[in-house]
Amino acid sequence: MNKINRVAIVGGTHGNEFTGVYLLKLFEQNLNLVKRPSFETLTLLGNPEAFKESRRYIHKDLNRSFFSQDLQNSILTGYEAMRAKVIEKMLGPKGKSQVDVIVDLHSTTSNMGLSILLGELHPFTLQLAAYLTSINPEVKVCYTPLEQESNLLRSLCDFGFAIEVGPVAQAVLNAELFQKTEELVYAVLDYLERRNQGIIENINSPLTLYRFGGVIDFPRNEHGEIKAMIHPQLQFQDYQPLHPGDPIFLTFDGQAIAYTGTSTVYPIFINEAAYYEKGIAMCLTEKQQLKNS
Structure with a gap:
């Protein structure tokens, strides 16, 4: 450049x-x-x-x-x-x-x-x-x-x-x-x-890089209404590891919903207010190390 x-x-x-x-x-x-x-x-x-x-x-x-x-x-x-x-x-x-x-x-x-x-x-x-x-x-x-x-x-x-x-x-x-x-x-x-x-x-x-890998929406009912919230254990845990089986959502009657992925990911934009209308509860990233040249 x-x-x-x-x-x-x-x-x-x-x-x-x-x-x-x-x-x-x-x-x-x-x-x-x-x-x-x-x-x-x-x-x-x-x-x-x-x-x-x-x-x-x-x-x-x-x-x-x-x-x-x-x-x-x-x-x-x-x-x-x-x-x-x-x-x-x-x-x-x-x-x-x-x-x-x-x-x-x-x-x-x-x-x-x-x-x-x-x-x-x-x-x-x-x-x-x-x-x-x-x-x-x-x-x-x-x-x-x-x-x-x-x-x-x-x-x-x-x-x-x-x-x-x-x-x-x-x-x-x-x-x-x-x-x-x-x-x-x-x-x-x-x-x-x-x-x-x-x-x-x-x-x-090395540079730690969080590479975007997809998004997850809230669970919804047949009318498209949200039927669960971000689980308290995940709220404000951006950049922290999320393992398969970890709680990710909590239904309004108190039932935990687990993350069903097969590998550890690092969620970001967890519960971003502006993303509700976009159908996004969080974005998932993979953590990588890049060597600087």
């Missing part, structure tokens, strides 16, 4: 995730916080209308609105469809992005701590992730292989990734996690600056 010239920090892609929104406000009030000598830093509020209403979105999830065919479809006129086209003009187009790196700030009601979400295992992003985990052991790295084309906002750029922080309730600020996210953003920018200056040292220790 060549020199980094422009970096975009996006917050409020989901309007009820306040951490990113108020970090943008902080940065815009004092640009020196995110200014670095060797590249330009842009800030962008993703979904301002949803933020005004403290909602995740108005018509459609903005972070699922960036398929090329949708961006080029003049018939799609919902708010997020139109907003995605505006954002693409500012940051895109895909394949010829006007920015080199996109940092998309998110928060979650799940106990994800400080998480970096990658869609590609490119040496550049892997080295960045390894650096961040080396300076802060709290940072976890998740990898969800993208399809041939992604509909995520960060897919506008070849080197886009998300920072996911939690647990934070929707439309609420958590001071501790706000500050930790702020520090992580500065660490990213400092790394990019040092890389431009050619003074980054390689991290030789």
Whole structure:
């Protein structure tokens, strides 16, 4: 990868995730916080209308609105469809992005701590992730292989990734996690600056990676209604091992439902509030160790 010239920090892609929104406000009030000598830093509020209403979105999830065919479809006129086209003009187009790196700030009601979400295992992003985990052991790295084309906002750029922080309730600020996210953003920018200056040292220790392997929905009745909850032993246990036979759900009358998989997995986004409508109780990952080269 060549020199980094422009970096975009996006917050409020989901309007009820306040951490990113108020970090943008902080940065815009004092640009020196995110200014670095060797590249330009842009800030962008993703979904301002949803933020005004403290909602995740108005018509459609903005972070699922960036398929090329949708961006080029003049018939799609919902708010997020139109907003995605505006954002693409500012940051895109895909394949010829006007920015080199996109940092998309998110928060979650799940106990994800400080998480970096990658869609590609490119040496550049892997080295960045390894650096961040080396300076802060709290940072976890998740990898969800993208399809041939992604509909995520960060897919506008070849080197886009998300920072996911939690647990934070929707439309609420958590001071501790706000500050930790702020520090992580500065660490990213400092790394990019040092890389431009050619003074980054390689991290030789293996990188722990949580590779997406699928999702599990809640048990439902014939009407599609949820008939069980996340089991108390699993609640807030993101990134912890889940073994075959471990309790995973609890019915309303107190009956435990066990995990029926055949191997140990590491659930993330456990009981994420925004995923109820998507039919997702949690995502399952496999834990891997990658050697840095």
